[in-house]
Amino acid sequence: DAKTTQPTSMDCAEGRAANLPCNHSTISGNEYVYWYRQIHSQGPQYIIHGLKNNETNEMASLIITEDRKSSTLILPHATLRDTAVYYCIAHGSGNTGKLIFGQGTTLQVKP
């Protein structure tokens, strides 16, 4: 799986949109971009994934650049409960399904 690069930390005001960037310049054609988050003292939680089209679900939106070298996770209206470590993972089909986590971005949502 391709390496991903994320900022170490970010702050966001409660109620505002949180935009979390991720670079994956070596991503290959069959690799998807996944986002998980980990709230303190809990296991990681799946958020969203995409290949090349933008995706949206009840939790977030995922914007992938046309060249697929980077992406942005958007939490449209961040709440205090969104404070967590967010992991961006490039993950290909055909392997055993194991996820390769990096350091992630610690998002602090402030009141």
Add this chain to the structure above:
Amino acid sequence: GAGVSQSPRYKVAKRGQDVALRCDPISGHVSLFWYQQALGQGPEFLTYFQNEAQLDKSGLPSDRFFAERPEGSVSTLKIQRTQQEDSAVYLCASSLTNNGPGQGFSYEQYFGPGTRLTVT
């Protein structure tokens, strides 16, 4: 329905003791993963089961680590002769299948809360 459960949630072991960590995956999930998470780091893959078959154990750090899933449901991660460097949170995850999303199968891994192991 119930999610992935793990027990115990906390375990303190003296160096040299053996420990066994249990994972109850979501019923019907084919795939089961174990990860190790050191303090301040992201989870790191240890091993993977498809039903009862252990298909990937490339992440196990030493032969002191052993995992099994004899009936294709509950899994146990055993660590023999624990060392201080084994102190970490051990996470279990399950998913409906192992195949990637492009093949029309489930891709989402559901994680348990983890077992925090402290070796003194």
